[in-house]
Amino acid sequence: MTIRSRWRAGLTVGAAAVLLAGGLAVASSAQxxxxxxxxYAVPSQWNSGFTANIAVTNLGDAIDGWTLTWSFPGSQSVTQAWNATVTQSGAAVTARNASYNAALGTGASVSFGFNGSWSGSNPSPATFSLNGTTCTGSTNPTSPAPTGTGGPSPTPTATPRPGGDAMAAVAAMQPGWNLGNSFDAVGADETAWGNPRVTEALLDNVRAQGFNSIRIPVTWSNHHGPAPAYTIDPAWLARVQEVVGWALDDGFYVMINIHHDSWQWINTMPADRAGVTARYNALWTQLAAAFRDAPAKLTFESVNEPQFTGSSGDAQNAELLNELNTSFHRIVRASGGGNATRLLVLPTLHTSAEQARIDELTATFAALNDPNLIATVHFYGYWPFSVNVAGGTRFDATTQQDLIDQFDRVHRAFVAKGIPVIIGEYGLLGFDRHTGTIQQGEKLKFFEFLGYYAKLRNITTMLWDNGQHLGRTSFVWSDPELWAQIRSSWTVRSGTASSDQIYVPRTGAITAKSLTLNLNGTTFQGLTGADYTLNGNTLTLSAETVTRLVGNRAYGINATLQARFSTGVPWRIDVITYDPPLLANATGTTAAFAVPTQFRGDQLATMEAKYADGSFAGPHNWTAFKEFDVTFAPDYAGNRIVLKPEFFAEVTDGARVTLTFHFWSGTTVTYHVTRSGTSVTGTVA
Structure with a gap:
């Protein structure tokens, strides 16, 4: 069976409705x-959301500036819009032109669209008004049309072609998911990095989670022949085609690319420009031919995270990436068929959102002058927070502003000018080790804000998942709380708080405890599991309530509460009994050393390392705070804190290092370690 037998023509839609209406008023003269x-079309609908596209064709005299209004007949809300500024008050919706599409000549059309949420049902609006006049479907040369005379026309049989409007298509891709560490794995096949073979059931389950697009990274390095043909292994190509076909059958927008080739051989382009270019062009020539007749929902990404080794600097890097992107564009467009208008995704250098990198890609877009291009960057957060180093334990103002700045830069450069942007990968770099590198509540706040701000800036996001999030065979999320927050952020905001933990000492008097609520535009609805008082945004549990919650004050979580808000997911609050952790003396080696630790209900946040003179010890010697999971890691089950070989590799032989362990209760405990060759001695301070 060939792959074409699996591809379906046009859009696959969960629900579709198309409404034709008429009427246009001009601002200048009633005559x-x-x-x-x-x-009005709904090409995609899922459990609680939908995508709508609206096209307006001017049948009368030219106008400069337009406002379209309508009312939703059901419980529907606009959550994200493109090509227009859309606001909503109750059921009433107003869409105003963008700066670049205000003018509508006679016979001219403008299109815009939005993502929305719904409950109960999702009926189409019955009438529209443009510039204050109700639409009638006919030309009126003397006076505005009377109100209420418009109505739906028969539904056309065809749905809009994806890719016909790049902004609309990319908005319809939201949200997206990455099939990571499968076809991009460097090795013999898709199982080389530990994931099982991809199945139709996996893709079906991903689609059922509400994802509308899937990025399928593919590394081709080990799957093609030598120069000059660089013939792709037919079996590998057929397997990629098979999985792409399954994804298209599920209704996904699909993105394929050239992935880890970027650091395996494309990065040598400064020294081997002709060889790299020939190999790159040969691969895309074959891929363009293989997927020439695929549906328009298939998109191509030129290269993942492009990088160059040994270049002369930024100018040459920009020149080389421009050559790759333009060669890719030329090859695909010249192959004809569906590739003549297929959506093509072009990255910045390193897929970075730095302004200089954005400016470089902007120049390439201007030179290509192709309306079916998409810009892409990646986002893994503010680095100290993303890996938990340099004291970056919290989603604080600095971490939030870093996100705002990066999203604003790509919005200004591309989205505001009608060029769509996809964040092809997002997450936290600490996830490469495990999702506990960043504390749970701080992690949830990061993803809540990311979803909100991406929606605000009309940016489509694709979650990086190398198998650590959704089980490839169990189809179960490893962190359901994180998944609930991510999914909720696609449509609404959630309230959070200054912490998801309340620590209560094991001994001594119990006092009242307070948290600051972050309403994020919601309203507080109450606290499940305890009495409380609310003063402004300060939520307080009385000493009496805390006493009841901790019970016999056993170490660890004694009670779990939920703060509920008007939208989004509840905020979990754990009430925890603790005592300051107790550390003990120890001996070991630089290859295997651990501090015996009685955690006594507390959890480790970070670790400082300093020499006697106050200078910083260990890796990243520009900061006292070491990288979580790389230089140290708590082992709660084993009652120890492991100091890793990577830490001692950069500790001065014979020097005593003072470690300060910071715990989430606010407790700090100091400890001394001394390295002597490969031997290590640890003592309680």
Missing amino acids: AAAGCRVT
């Missing part, structure tokens, strides 16, 4: 000819 045609 001017007025009339228009409005098409």
Whole structure:
């Protein structure tokens, strides 16, 4: 069976509705000819959300500036819009032109779209008004049309072609998911990095989670022949085609690329420009031919995280990446068929959102002058927070501003000018070790804000998942709380708090405990599991309530509460009994050393390391705070804190290092370690 037998023509839709209406009023004169045609389409709908596209064709005299209004007949809300500024008050919706599409000549059309949420049902609006006049479907040369005379026309049989409007198509891709560490694995096949073979059931389950697009990274290095043909292994190509076909059958927008080739051989382009270019062009020539007749929902990404080794600097890097991107564009467009208008994704250098990198890609877009191009960057957060180093334990103002700045830069450079942007990968770099590198509540706040701000800036996001999030065979999320927060952020905001933990000492008097609520535009609805008082945004549990919650004050979590808000997911609050952790003396080696630790209900946040003179010890010697999971890691089950070989590799032989362990209760405990050759001695301070 060939792959074409699996591809379906057009869009696969969960629900579709198309409404034709007419009527257009002009702002300048009541005597001017007025009339228009409005098409309202719902090409995609899922459990609680939908995508709508609206096209307006001017049948009357030219206008400069337009406002379209309508009312939703059901419980529907606009959550993200493109090509127009859309606001909503109750059921009433107003869409105003963007700066670049205000003028509508006679016979001209404008299109815009939005993502929305719904409950109960999702009926189409019955009438539209443009510039204050109700649409009628006919031209009126003398006066505005009377209110309420419009109505739905028969539904056309065809749905809009994906890719016909790049902004609309990319918005419809939201949200997206990465099939990571499978076809991009460097090795013999898709199982080389520990994941099982991809199945139709996996893709079905990903689609059922609400994802509308899937990025399938592919590394081709080990799957093609030598120069000059660089013939792709037919079996490997057929397997990629098979999985792409399954994804298209599921209704996904699909993105494929050239992935880890970027650091395996493309990075040598400064020294071997002709050889790298020939190999790269040969691969894309074959891929363009293989997927030439695929549906328009398949998109191509030129290269993942492009990088160059040994270049002369930024100028040459920009020149080389521009050559790759333009060669890719030329090859795909010249192959014809669906590739003549297929959506193509071009990255910045390193897929970075730095302004200089954005400016370089902007120049390439301007030179290509192709409306079916998409810009892409990756986002893994503010680095100290993303890996938990340099004291970056919290989603604080600095971490939030870093996200805002990066999203704002790509919005200004591309989205505001009608060029769509996909964050092709997002997450936290600490996830490469495990998701506990970043404390749970701080992690949830990061993903809540990321989803909100991406929606605000009309940016489509694709979650990086190398198998650590959704089980490839169990189809179960490893962190359901994180998944609930991510999914909720696609449509609404959630309230959070200054912490998801309340620590209560094991001994001594119990006092009242307070947290600061972050409403994030929601309203507080109450606290499940305890009495409370609320003063402004300060939530307080009385000493009496805390006493009841901790019970016999056993170490660890004694009670779990939920703060509920008007939208989004509840905020979990653990009430924890603790005592300051107790550390003990120890001996070991630089290859295997651990501090015996009675955690006594507390959890480790970070670790400082300093020499006697106050200078910083260990890796990253520009900061006292070492990298979590790389230089140290708590082992709660084993009652120890492990100091890793990577830490001692950069500790001065014979020097005593003072470690300060910071715990989430606010407790700090100091400890001394001394390295003597490969031997290590640890003592309680």
